[in-house]
Amino acid sequence: MAASALTVEQPGALALVEDLGRPGFAHLGVSSSGALDRGALALANRLVGNPASAAGLEVVMGGLRARFDAETWFAVAGAWGDLRLDGRRIAPYTAARALPGSVLELGVATRGVRYVLAVRGGLDVDAVLGSRSRDTLAGLGPAPVRAGDVLPIGAEPAASVPLLDHEAAFPPTDGTVVLGLLPGPRTDWFTDAAHAALFDGAWRISEQADRIGARLLGEPLERLVPGELPSEATVPGSMQVAGDGLPTILLADRPVTGGYPVIAIVAPASLDAVAQLRPGQAVRFRHA
16 A cells, blocks of 8 residues: 555644653653553554554644545544544544545544544654654654644554454543552651541642643642652652642653652553543542
8 A cells, every 4th residue: 555644734732643652761861751541542553453552643632633645544542522534423432444535623522631543554753762752841752743744654554453342442531530559669758647648638630730740739748758859760650749748640751850759659550541631630549
């Protein structure tokens, strides 16, 4: 099949090319980056027969309009909203076939935050340090998508488009989300009351939430050990507690070191849910 491309007519608020990231470069000060909702990327890729690591588009809150220049299979996962191909509604979490000239539109998300669009063959943009992901903190990888950008699509994968996917898919909840927590390296820097507040209190996602981290609003966590510590390594999900006692969950584009104590770490199985949390949404924690 001849090489094909996706032309972005309107990117929406923010559209980024993301794959599963570039782990292994923390010693160079480079975070793992990659899709925030890794499960959504893997699912969308599986629906069109791609390997899980193929690059797709992460679109914040919708507003994307893009045109296919050749017959192409695609799938949209992650956030939930009105999806249209040539003006007709299409189902999310399902492989669909675009014809040459077909236009895809992602409406404003009604559940979740980040759509993930996968196209058969993956987006074949230039890789940096082995990944096609945009790191918004370091400025690595392909620039945020702009109107008029033409994104090349890679060669047909060996696998066919599956006739049926057996994994049930549900839209992100707009209610309270429960996240699993693992102990952090500095749990002993906080009082017993702080640990009780972390698990028993009611938390909300603040407006300060992006690919670097998501700040939480709730009862400030009381410190047992005053002062700060020399910078130490962070991992995705690290829950740093700033001087005001409010925690921030560090995400894919986080700095690789930090000087605030980490009271807990969001379990890997819960991180995808953080990617879809909307400002003001309620969060509770449990022991993972």
